[in-house]
Amino acid sequence: xxxxxxxxxxxxxxxxxxxxxxxxxxxxxxxxxxxxxxxxxxxxxxxxxxxxxxxxxxxxxxxxxxxxxxxxxxxxxxxxxxxxxxxxxxxxxxxxxxxxxxxxxxxxxxxxxxxxxxxxxxxxxxxxxxxxxxxxxxxxxxxxxxxxxxxxxxxxxxxxxxxxxxxxxxxxxxxxxxxxxxxxxxxx
Amino acid sequence: xxxxxxxxxxxxxxxxxxxxxxxxxxxxxxxxxxxxxxxxxxxxxxxxxxxxxxxxxxxxxxxxxxxxxxxxxxxxxxxxxxxxxxxxxxxxxxxxxxxxxxxxxxxxxxxxxxxxxxxxxxxxxxxxxxxxxxxxxxxxxxxxxxxxxxxxxxxxxxxxxxxxxxxxxxxxxxxxxxxxxxxxxxxxxxxxxxxxxxxxxxxxxxxxxxxxxxxxxxxxxxxxxxxxxxxxxxxxxxxxxxxxxxxxxxxxxxxxxxxxxxxxxxxxxxxxxxxxxxxxxxxxxxxxxxxxxxxxxxxxxxxxxxxxxxxxxxxxxxxxxxxxxxxxxxxxxxxxxxxxxxxxxxxxxxxxxxxxx
Numbered sequence: 441x442x443x444x445x446x447x448x449x450x451x452x453x454x455x456x457x458x459x460x461x462x463x464x465x466x467x468x469x470x471x472x473x474x475x476x477x478x479x480x481x482x483x484x485x486x487x488x489x490x491x492x493x494x495x496x497x498x499x500x501x502x503x504x505x506x507x508x509x510x511x512x513x514x515x516x517x518x519x520x521x522x523x524x525x526x527x528x529x530x531x532x533x534x535x536x537x538x539x540x541x542x543x544x545x546x547x548x549x550x551x552x553x554x555x556x557x558x559x560x561x562x563x564x565x566x567x568x569x570x571x572x573x574x575x576x577x578x579x580x581x582x583x584x585x586x587x588x589x590x591x592x593x594x595x596x597x598x599x600x601x602x603x604x605x606x607x608x609x610x611x612x613x614x615x616x617x618x619x620x621x622x623x624x625x626x627x628x
Numbered sequence: 629x630x631x632x633x634x635x636x637x638x639x640x641x642x643x644x645x646x647x648x649x650x651x652x653x654x655x656x657x658x659x660x661x662x663x664x665x666x667x668x669x670x671x672x673x674x675x676x677x678x679x680x681x682x683x684x685x686x687x688x689x690x691x692x693x694x695x696x697x698x699x700x701x702x703x704x705x706x707x708x709x710x711x712x713x714x715x716x717x718x719x720x721x722x723x724x725x726x727x728x729x730x731x732x733x734x735x736x737x738x739x740x741x742x743x744x745x746x747x748x749x750x751x752x753x754x755x756x757x758x759x760x761x762x763x764x765x766x767x768x769x770x771x772x773x774x775x776x777x778x779x780x781x782x783x784x785x786x787x788x789x790x791x792x793x794x795x796x797x798x799x800x801x802x803x804x805x806x807x808x809x810x811x812x813x814x815x816x817x818x819x820x821x822x823x824x825x826x827x828x829x830x831x832x833x834x835x836x837x838x839x840x841x842x843x844x845x846x847x848x849x850x851x852x853x854x855x856x857x858x859x860x861x862x863x864x865x866x867x868x869x870x871x872x873x874x875x876x877x878x879x880x881x882x883x884x885x886x887x888x889x890x891x892x893x894x895x896x897x898x899x900x901x902x903x904x905x906x907x908x909x910x911x912x913x914x915x916x917x918x919x920x921x922x923x924x925x926x927x928x929x930x931x932x933x934x935x936x937x938x939x940x941x942x943x944x945x946x947x948x949x950x951x952x953x954x955x956x957x958x959x960x961x962x963x964x965x966x967x968x969x970x971x972x973x974x975x976x977x978x979x980x981x982x983x984x985x
Contacts, residue, residue, distance in 0.1 A: 478661040481960070482669035484771045487953045488938050488946055557967070558933060560755045566942035568753055577932050581971020584964055595657060603650050610642035611632060 454624040456515050462508045502547035521614045542594040553583035670957025677730020684975025687962040690732030692724045694928025701915035709834035711943030712750035724930040725821050736870040740817045744826040745935035754941030760826035766901035767808035771954035804902040821874045822854045831898040831947040843892035848885035883919045898947045926980035934963035
């Protein structure tokens with residue numbers, strides 16, 4: 441059961457502390473962000489409050505995902521269990537790439553979309569970000585649709601990721617979940 | 629062991645648990661998005677008065693005209709607010725005059741509500757967007773009340789008039805709306821943009837350098853000389869008399885409005901746009917708006933601007949008036965729909981193209 445014993449000593453069995461902290465912090469931020477995003481487009485009473493949260497939280501996610509990507513490139517993640525079926529390995533790798541692409545793209549598209557509409561991009565009161573694309577209804581139409589479509593896709597991928605992680609944690613119990621949940625005993 | 633042992637009870641319990649977690653999250657998301665449940669959303673505030681709705685037009689106040697001009701502030705206001713709009717000597721503006729009808733091709737006499745919208749951009753890149761009506765206050769204290777009023781006052785298809793019983797039931801729940809319904813029923817229809825006063829309706833806060841917050845409402849009050857302008861004009865029988873009048877007047881002279889701030893006293897309600905503050909509250913002129921020319925809305929800069937009144941510069945804050953939040957949501961949906969149509973090339977007369985039939 442313990443795949444750690446089967447893997448060579450040179451390979452790490454757990455994500456490093458930076459990766460684990462960023463993962464769980466961003467998990468909370470992204471899930472909150474998805475709910476804030478749809479909530480501010482429907483709520484009769486809390487829109488202004490939600491939208492003031494949406495912009496700085498989005499920029500925070502953008503900055504954190506850059507840090508996270510650098511950390512991941514410098515510290516390769518633990519390998520998946522050797523006996524995992526090929527399709528599951530592909531699904532895991534593919535969804536991780538998709539998650540990174542979406543975490544980067546959504547804040548950037550949101551920023552560009554507000555620029556295209558000519559809105560002030562208020563990070564906090566008195567501090568606006570510069571526009572990154574010119575104002576244009578054509579750009580706005582495409583970016584606005586892309587922003588919500590990709591947000592829905594991110595929600596679907598997050599649910600899939602969470603469900604798969606729970607399958608590893610509760611059914612396979614193969615160390616995949618604990619590689620993100622806690623540190624390796626040898627290195628703690 | 630990376631395979632599912634389907635004979636194990638434990639596996640099934642775990643799968644059920646995972647399914648419950650995923651379904652709960654998906655349902656919560658669908659509810660937040662307004663897809664399930666009977667929650668009223670800002671989408672329900674957006675009404676399309678004609679079907680199919682002509683592509684590229686605003687869903688409310690669709691008939692309008694763009695204008696440009698400038699704003700010169702009264703620097704005394706700098707003691708009340710740090711906003712750059714009160715210190716920059718001359719601020720270029722874009723805006724829009726419109727009538728409060730759902731159909732963008734309606735005749736000008738179809739409504740008593742007319743509006744002035746405005747975007748001020750100062751040299752520090754801060755923006756102040758306003759959307760003002762000639763009506764001084766809002767019918768109800770909250771957006772649910774506005775939706776209820778729309779339902780209650782909708783004409784009965786048989787009689788063509790609102791059902792008095794439904795109106796009475798609505799007024800029982802929202803008694804504050806009575807004065808609004810009376811006022812709009814008895815008000816004289818506007819005969820000119822130039823002689824009309826436009827109101828912010830919602831309350832905002834001025835923030836001074838030392839952090840003091842002064843709740844305000846404001847109005848754009850026409851200059852004295854403009855009050856008699858409409859009287860000299862021809863009878864108001866043409867379909868576009870309000871816009872024609874504006875165009876003709878501006879060919880001869882610019883039009884001016886004073887931005888008049890009304891300062892609230894400590895106990896005046898700032899979260900209820902249906903309650904105007906007493907007339908004797910202090911009023912100060914915060915600057916003068918000069919409208920110099922108009923441009924057809926299909927070609928003017930105002931076409932692609934969302935005049936969301938919740939967008940205020942540093943030095944001005946929104947109040948917790950619930951209508952402000954609801955207006956912001958409704959305007960955003962309207963903006964997204966029409967920009968989508970314009971951006972994807974579906975709009976015709978909204979962007980000045982000949983309609984292909």
